Amino acid sequence: MQEIIQSAAALLMAAGAESAKIGLILGSGLGDYAETLDNPRFVNYADIPGYPVSHVAGHKSRFVVGEKAGKTVVAMQGRFHFYEGIPQSLLALGVRTMRAVGVETVLITNAAGGVNMNFHPGSLMLISDHINYSGSNPLIGPNDDAWGPRFPDQSDTYSRALRIRLREMAAAEGIELEEGVYMMFSGPCFETPAEVRMARIVGADAVGMSTVPEAIVAAHCGMRVLGISLITNMAAGILDQKLSHDEVNETAAIARERFTRLVDLILEQLL
Numbered sequence: 503m504q505e506i507i508q509s510a511a512a513l514l515m516a517a518g519a520e521s522a523k524i525g526l527i528l529g530s531g532l533g534d535y536a537e538t539l540d541n542p543r544f545v546n547y548a549d550i551p552g553y554p555v556s557h558v559a560g561h562k563s564r565f566v567v568g569e570k571a572g573k574t575v576v577a578m579q580g581r582f583h584f585y586e587g588i589p590q591s592l593l594a595l596g597v598r599t600m601r602a603v604g605v606e607t608v609l610i611t612n613a614a615g616g617v618n619m620n621f622h623p624g625s626l627m628l629i630s631d632h633i634n635y636s637g638s639n640p641l642i643g644p645n646d647d648a649w650g651p652r653f654p655d656q657s658d659t660y661s662r663a664l665r666i667r668l669r670e671m672a673a674a675e676g677i678e679l680e681e682g683v684y685m686m687f688s689g690p691c692f693e694t695p696a697e698v699r700m701a702r703i704v705g706a707d708a709v710g711m712s713t714v715p716e717a718i719v720a721a722h723c724g725m726r727v728l729g730i731s732l733i734t735n736m737a738a739g740i741l742d743q744k745l746s747h748d749e750v751n752e753t754a755a756i757a758r759e760r761f762t763r764l765v766d767l768i769l770e771q772l773l
C-alpha cells in the first residue's frame with residue numbers, strides 16, 4: 503500500500519501538486535466540476551501501478567490537479583466504492599495520496615437519497631456526522647502509526663468550525679444548505695423501504711454508498727473534512743416511484759449549477 507501511495511504521490515507532484523492544501527472528491531454525476539479548475543492536469547488511476555479503477559457510469563477515473571482562485575486543488579474525478587468489490591482499506595488510497603502530497607483539508611461530495619422529509623431532489627446537505635452501516639471499516643487491519651492512531655476519535659470528523667463558517671457564507675450568498683447525518687449502506691442495491699424507515703429512526707437524514715470510508719481515513723491522518731451530499735432522489739419507499747442510477751445522474755446534472763456555486767464558494771473563500 504505504501505509503495506502505491508508513493509508512486510501516486512510522485513505522479514501528482516510531477517503534475518504540480520506540491521503546493522496543494524485542498525483535496526476534492528467528486529461523487530456520482532458531479533465529476534465535471536474538476537474540469538472547471540484552471541489549467542487542469544490529469545493523472546489517470548490506470549497509470550498508477552496498483553491503483554484500482556472505478557467502472558461506475560458517471561465516474562471518470564483520474565486525479566485532476568488544477569487551480570481555483572490561485573489555490574492548488576487535487577481532485578478525484580471518480581472514486582472507488584466498496585460495492586465494486588474493493589476492500590475498504592484500499593478505498594483509503596486516494597485520501598492518503600492527497601495527504602502524502604500535503605493536502606490538509608478534503609471536501610468529500612456524493613449523491614445521496616433523502617431520508618429527511620424536509621429535503622427534496624436537488625437539496626444540498628452539509629454532512630454533520632455519519633453512521634457507518636456499511637458492514638466494514640477502512641482501518642481494519644494492522645495500524646500504521648505514522649498515519650494515525652489505532653483507535654481514532656470520531657467526535658468531530660466533519661469539522662464543526664468549517665461547518666459553522668460555511669453555513670454563514672452560504673446564507674449570505676443565498677445558497678440553500680441543509681445539514682444532516684449521512685448513513686452509509688454497502689450498496690449496490692438501493693435500500694429497501696424498510697431500511698429507509700430504519701435509517702430515519704436511527705437518526706439519518708440521507709443514505710448513500712460512499713464517503714464514510716474516505717472521511718474516516720482522512721480524519722485518521724489528521725485532515726479536516728467537509729462533506730456535501732447532493733440529494734438526487736428521495737430514498738426508497740418515500741415516493742411512489744422506483745430508483746435508478748440514471749435518475750441520480752439526471753438530477754445531478756440539473757443541480758450542477760448550484761453545486762458548482764457552493765463548491766466555488768468553499769474553495770474560493772472558506773479553504
Ligand code: HPA
Binds near residue numbers: 735750
Ligand atoms: N441510496 C443510496 N445511494 C444513493 C441514493 C439512494 O437513494 N441516491 C444516490 N445515491
